[in-house]
Amino acid sequence: MSFDPQQIQDILIIIVAAATPLLLAAIGEVVAERAGVLNLGLEGMMIVGASTGFAFAYMTDSTIVGVIAGILGGVLMSAVFAFLTIGLATNQVAAGLALTIFGRGLANLIGEGFVGLKRSGAPHLYIPGLTDLPLVGRLIFGEDFFVYFAILLTGAVGYWLMRTRAGLTLRAVGENHTSGHSLGVPVRGIRLLAVLFGGACAGLAGCYLSLSYTPFWSPDMTAGRGWIALALVVFASWKPWRALAGAILFGGVAVLALAFQGLGVPIPAQLLNSLPYLTTIIVLVVLSLRDSRGALAPASLGQAFIPDR
Amino acid sequence: MRTLFTAAAVAALSLAAAGGAEAAGKVKACWVYTGPVGDFGYSYQHDQGRLAAAKALGDKVDATTFLENIPDSDSERAIEQLARSGCNIVFTTSFGFMDPTLKVAKKFPKVMFEHATGYKRNPNMSTYAAKFYEGRYVMGQIAGKMTKTNTIGYIVSFPIPEVISGINAFERGMQTTNPNAKIKIVWVNTWFDPGKEADAAKALLAQGADILTQHTDSAAPLQEAEKAGKLGFGQSSDMMKFAPKAQLTANTDNWGPYYTQRIQALIDGKWKSEDTWDGIGKNMVVMAPFANMPDDVKAAAVKTTADIASGALQPFACPVLDQDGKDRCKPGAKTLEDGDVLGMNWYVKGVDDKIPQ
Numbered sequence: 001m002s003f004d005p006q007q008i009q010d011i012l013i014i015i016v017a018a019a020t021p022l023l024l025a026a027i028g029e030v031v032a033e034r035a036g037v038l039n040l041g042l043e044g045m046m047i048v049g050a051s052t053g054f055a056f057a058y059m060t061d062s063t064i065v066g067v068i069a070g071i072l073g074g075v076l077m078s079a080v081f082a083f084l085t086i087g088l089a090t091n092q093v094a095a096g097l098a099l100t101i102f103g104r105g106l107a108n109l110i111g112e113g114f115v116g117l118k119r120s121g122a123p124h125l126y127i128p129g130l131t132d133l134p135l136v137g138r139l140i141f142g143e144d145f146f147v148y149f150a151i152l153l154t155g156a157v158g159y160w161l162m163r164t165r166a167g168l169t170l171r172a173v174g175e176n177h178t179s180g181h182s183l184g185v186p187v188r189g190i191r192l193l194a195v196l197f198g199g200a201c202a203g204l205a206g207c208y209l210s211l212s213y214t215p216f217w218s219p220d221m222t223a224g225r226g227w228i229a230l231a232l233v234v235f236a237s238w239k240p241w242r243a244l245a246g247a248i249l250f251g252g253v254a255v256l257a258l259a260f261q262g263l264g265v266p267i268p269a270q271l272l273n274s275l276p277y278l279t280t281i282i283v284l285v286v287l288s289l290r291d292s293r294g295a296l297a298p299a300s301l302g303q304a305f306i307p308d309r
Numbered sequence: 310m311r312t313l314f315t316a317a318a319v320a321a322l323s324l325a326a327a328g329g330a331e332a333a334g335k336v337k338a339c340w341v342y343t344g345p346v347g348d349f350g351y352s353y354q355h356d357q358g359r360l361a362a363a364k365a366l367g368d369k370v371d372a373t374t375f376l377e378n379i380p381d382s383d384s385e386r387a388i389e390q391l392a393r394s395g396c397n398i399v400f401t402t403s404f405g406f407m408d409p410t411l412k413v414a415k416k417f418p419k420v421m422f423e424h425a426t427g428y429k430r431n432p433n434m435s436t437y438a439a440k441f442y443e444g445r446y447v448m449g450q451i452a453g454k455m456t457k458t459n460t461i462g463y464i465v466s467f468p469i470p471e472v473i474s475g476i477n478a479f480e481r482g483m484q485t486t487n488p489n490a491k492i493k494i495v496w497v498n499t500w501f502d503p504g505k506e507a508d509a510a511k512a513l514l515a516q517g518a519d520i521l522t523q524h525t526d527s528a529a530p531l532q533e534a535e536k537a538g539k540l541g542f543g544q545s546s547d548m549m550k551f552a553p554k555a556q557l558t559a560n561t562d563n564w565g566p567y568y569t570q571r572i573q574a575l576i577d578g579k580w581k582s583e584d585t586w587d588g589i590g591k592n593m594v595v596m597a598p599f600a601n602m603p604d605d606v607k608a609a610a611v612k613t614t615a616d617i618a619s620g621a622l623q624p625f626a627c628p629v630l631d632q633d634g635k636d637r638c639k640p641g642a643k644t645l646e647d648g649d650v651l652g653m654n655w656y657v658k659g660v661d662d663k664i665p666q
Binding site: 007010011013014017018021108111112115116117118121209213214215216218219220221223224225254255258259261262263264266268270273 | 344345346347348349378462493494495496497498499501502503504505506507508509511512513514515516518527528529532536550551661663665666
């Protein structure tokens with residue numbers, strides 16, 4: 001079998017594209033969960049982001065307008081979730097599942113008139129000379145802006161969360177909301193902002209699917225990526241940079257499962273396709289063995305906060 | 310009080326009876342789809358069939374009920390819900406719905422069931438399927454002539470007979486025009502995940518495929534072919550608008566006439582359990598307009614389609630050699646038997662892949 005080294009770059013580009021929506025959604029969820037809110041509605045927020053993003057991009061013929069609309073769609077969905085879980089202190093798991101079901105229906109409604117329409121994908125970076133470099137040019141200098149933004153976002157969130165006072169406050173709220181409250185920290189305000197940020201990221205991840213990855217709208221086009229992003233957050237043990245590594249691993253295994261088949265690597269397709277899930281389980285086991293106290297998750301994660309007056 | 314209650318019950322009963330009498334004149338037909346109606350592929354075509362039947366039968370039928378996006382694991386509940394809610398005939402449109410449909414059919418002997426692409430029947434359960442493989446033979450011939458790299462990317466969902474027979478028919482068609490061409494097969498283990506289908510398409514293009522075909526339901530692979538300046542085939546529905554420069558043709562499903570005929574049979578009281586398996590000849594499989602190819606390729610494709618329709622050409626005409634070179638035909642037979650095609654779990658000679666077990 002002849003093997004063209006150029007293929008390595010092609011495969012890496014596909015992996016980056018597959019990892020980007022997972023990373024965007026996971027980064028938002030890391031922030032929300034670090035503040036103590038478990039939002040299982042990622043899939044619902046993503047799919048609404050995908051449909052509003054495509055609808056507005058199609059109507060205005062502008063990718064940027066689509067992206068803004070998709071982000072707003074995700075934010076509005078997360079606002080509903082925030083109202084229920086932070087405002088009314090309802091069960092976060094139930095509200096998150098409901099958000100997913102609601103999001104799926106809403107997205108279908110919004111996208112109803114846009115099924116079967118197409119537009120060209122988001123533009124890719126092109127720097128004469130650099131992008132044309134063999135083997136690495138298109139990988140490093142030829143992605144679309146979603147990819148670069150996702151990496152910048154990871155860096156910014158990682159720095160903000162771990163190195164700034166505001167980030168520390170957010171993490172404190174997620175670890176122990178009662179202590180935070182007694183110190184005068186606005187627990188519910190911080191959680192609201194964290195959830196809205198999560199919604200914005202999920203909306204952006206959704207737009208990436210409908211505006212760049214496969215530039216059309218189709219119901220259920222997220223196909224479970226919201227759930228994989230949720231697993232990714234646990235996999236990353238709530239650390240942004242690990243989420244980046246995890247997204248590339250998850251995306252990488254999924255894409256290699258496809259590429260190996262085409263190359264005729266004699267490994268059963270089912271095994272390859274189950275690798276992302278196997279790696280998640282293995283990494284979870286390794287992580288929890290290493291940290292035997294089991295204190296990986298924010299301590300107040302999933303608990304409703306009702307301030308006493 | 311009790312008399313009042315009884316009176317109310319009687320009234321309700323007679324109302325129900327009246328409803329039943331009315332329903333006898335107006336048949337309620339219901340559908341269960343595996344994917345979203347908006348997949349613009351397989352489920353979309355079934356829904357087009359539903360709309361065609363509704364139009365053809367007018368106010369003789371209530372064809373407004375359908376459930377979309379039903380996973381196999383949840384299909385029994387969905388089918389039973391339809392049977393309970395007054396549907397007279399239920400069309401279940403995915404292979405994976407076979408056992409659940411049979412189970413519900415046995416529970417509701419007065420409701421008629423029609424299961425697509427399966428093989429289990431009951432006095433109140435018919436099966437129907439289209440000979441998709443006929444269209445794939447035509448596509449294989451076109452691909453053999455149009456490929457420059459002699460590599461065709463083939464994206465597939467699950468190793469069920471319908472998919473395997475499609476691959477085999479494609480391979481046999483391709484061999485008639487280009488014995489050097491090879492298909493590269495990638496299993497994605499899903500009927501519908503545009504992102505994953507696109508990833509598979511990109512990987513195949515990177516590995517030298519210049520024509521893509523798929524047995525999954527979204528337009529994503531074809532769109533990738535268009536983006537890369539390569540060629541491809543639409544699946545289930547005409548996907549020309551997604552890839553005006555790439556689509557050579559599409560293997561489209563045309564269920565409208567069948568649905569109309571079966572519902573009409575139920576209205577006339579002539580419905581009985583049957584097995585229907587039609588293809589290009591009866592217009593259950595329709596080739597989308599041939600495009601993006603030179604005139605001689607087009608002419609050959611038109612002729613092949615007409616020959617399959619008339620029965621002059623059989624995609625599985627004997628001998629049919631498997632990967633080991635063994636002839637799978639019965640001695641003296643002209644073609645493979647229908648049962649062999651409907652249960653196909655082996656590749657023909659020339660396919661360079663192993664069926665996942």
